[in-house]
Amino acid sequence: MTAARTRLVLVSHSDALARGVADLAGQMAPDVDIVPVGGLADGALGTDFERIEAAVVGAPGEVCVLADLGSAVLTTQAVLEMVDDDIAARTHLAPGPFVEGAVAAAVAAQGGAGAEALVGVVREAAAAVATAAGAAAVEASPAAAVPSGAAPGDVVARTVVVVNPQGLHARPAAEVAQLASGLPAAVTIAGVDATSVLALMTLGSTAGTELEVVARGPGAAESVEAVVGLVASGFGEV
Amino acid sequence: MSAVTGVLDVAWARTWVQAAAVAVADAKDELTELDRQIGDADHGFNMDRGFQAAAAKVVDAPAETVGDVLKLVAMTLMSTVGGAAGPLYGTAFLRAAKVTTAPELGPDDVVALLEAALEGVVARGKAAVGEKTMVDAWTPAAAAAASARDAGADAVGVLEAALRAAEEGAASTVPLLATKGRASYLGERSQGHLDPGARSTVVLLAAALEAARA
Numbered sequence: 001m002t003a004a005r006t007r008l009v010l011v012s013h014s015d016a017l018a019r020g021v022a023d024l025a026g027q028m029a030p031d032v033d034i035v036p037v038g039g040l041a042d043g044a045l046g047t048d049f050e051r052i053e054a055a056v057v058g059a060p061g062e063v064c065v066l067a068d069l070g071s072a073v074l075t076t077q078a079v080l081e082m083v084d085d086d087i088a089a090r091t092h093l094a095p096g097p098f099v100e101g102a103v104a105a106a107v108a109a110q111g112g113a114g115a116e117a118l119v120g121v122v123r124e125a126a127a128a129v130a131t132a133a134g135a136a137a138v139e140a141s142p143a144a145a146v147p148s149g150a151a152p153g154d155v156v157a158r159t160v161v162v163v164n165p166q167g168l169h170a171r172p173a174a175e176v177a178q179l180a181s182g183l184p185a186a187v188t189i190a191g192v193d194a195t196s197v198l199a200l201m202t203l204g205s206t207a208g209t210e211l212e213v214v215a216r217g218p219g220a221a222e223s224v225e226a227v228v229g230l231v232a233s234g235f236g237e238v
Numbered sequence: 239m240s241a242v243t244g245v246l247d248v249a250w251a252r253t254w255v256q257a258a259a260v261a262v263a264d265a266k267d268e269l270t271e272l273d274r275q276i277g278d279a280d281h282g283f284n285m286d287r288g289f290q291a292a293a294a295k296v297v298d299a300p301a302e303t304v305g306d307v308l309k310l311v312a313m314t315l316m317s318t319v320g321g322a323a324g325p326l327y328g329t330a331f332l333r334a335a336k337v338t339t340a341p342e343l344g345p346d347d348v349v350a351l352l353e354a355a356l357e358g359v360v361a362r363g364k365a366a367v368g369e370k371t372m373v374d375a376w377t378p379a380a381a382a383a384a385s386a387r388d389a390g391a392d393a394v395g396v397l398e399a400a401l402r403a404a405e406e407g408a409a410s411t412v413p414l415l416a417t418k419g420r421a422s423y424l425g426e427r428s429q430g431h432l433d434p435g436a437r438s439t440v441v442l443l444a445a446a447l448e449a450a451r452a
Contacts, residue, residue, distance in 0.1 A: 040320045044320070045278075046280070046284070046319075046320030046321055047320060047324070048320065049316045049317040049324065049325075049328075050317045069420070070322045070419055070420055071320075071321045071322035071323075071324065071325065074322050074324075074325040074326065074362055074363065075316075075324060075325045077325065077362060078324075078325035078328055078329055078362065081329070082316070
């Protein structure tokens with residue numbers, strides 16, 4: 001996974017929107033190649049087949065595309081139907097919320113996730129957004145928190161107190177998610193998947209909050225230690 | 239190269255595209271107004287941009303079959319329309335191009351063209367009949383074309399039947415509730431309006447018939 005990170009292509013009707021979301025996502029993923037493709041070549045609102053095609057075809061490796069509305073999605077699908085099979089095979093369109101999906105995908109791509117994995121990350125972002133919006137009907141994916149391969153006996157839990165004044169806001173949440181995605185065990189914090197930056201942010205943990213960190217599977221003890229250590233460190237904000 | 243009346247060959251296909259460009263330009267304000275009522279008010283503008291570009295391309299581009307012309311239209315629409323109509327009509331023309339490799343289209347070929355176009359629109363837009371989209375015009379058009387062919391109509395007769403059914407299909411979208419595309423955000427307020435994509439489908443099929451009678 002030390003090869004080129006997955007490129008993110010952000011397709012929007014609006015140039016300003018695509019660039020803005022690219023800036024936002026890039027803040028938490030400095031090494032990810034994020035390509036905004038917004039509006040038409042003359043600056044009007046719309047989606048530009050040729051620029052999407054160029055962003056997909058010109059990538060050195062895997063590509064994950066996020067699109068905002070209707071024609072952005074349809075045009076991306078049309079591009080994937082038209083390009084060579086090998087390019088289509090390494091490119092994945094991730095349906096989901098444009099802003100939250102892009103942020104979550106960028107953080108995961110920074111951690112080395114491939115395009116197919118990013119589709120899952122964006123799907124989780126959709127669930128997190130729905131949950132935050134109070135849509136109780138959308139179930140969070142329990143599979144993400146507990147991989148089926150985890151040994152049931154190997155569970156370690158510890159409690160840690162959030163010490164930095166701002167709590168688990170975007171940047172610390174991204175740091176935790178990045179750390180957790182590289183750990184051998186599956187880690188949850190206060191019941192949510194520790195690799196999901198959005199799930200962590202929706203906890204709304206502020207300074208003084210006690211969080212239960214649970215790791216399941218091989219390397220559970222060291223995984224818990226690593227996450228507890230990072231949270232207790234205050235993320236360089238204390 | 240001018241089209242011969244009733245012969246659906248490469249010259250017809252080129253004439254169709256020119257006629258479509260003129261018809262879409264004439265309908266530009268109407269399409270935009272329909273789209274203003276239930277969408278983002280860009281359908282007329284986008285279609286006009288796409289078909290002006292397509293007409294300019296097909297004038298002297300080399301083409302051996304009807305499919306060659308339709309493929310050129312597909313590629314041009316994809317890259318110039320800028321709205322959902324680009325990938326939708328682009329895919330429709332692309333699929334139609336694949337089944338129109340004969341130098342001159344007979345009744346079977348016209349049916350195949352319409353069925354392939356419908357399949358392309360459905361594959362891209364994932365809409366079904368009754369969801370207030372261009373599928374509501376393409377579906378009856380393809381079905382009526384097949385019936386006319388079965389009843390012994392010639393290629394132009396098949397096109398006529400398709401156009402008539404598309405017009406009825408488009409009219410049927412007025413009371414429908416939109417569940418696909420931008421209009422779906424309006425919910426019940428989408429009812430009582432003609433779907434712009436169904437209307438532009440009629441404009442394109444009318445141009446195809448006009449070209450065949452030219």
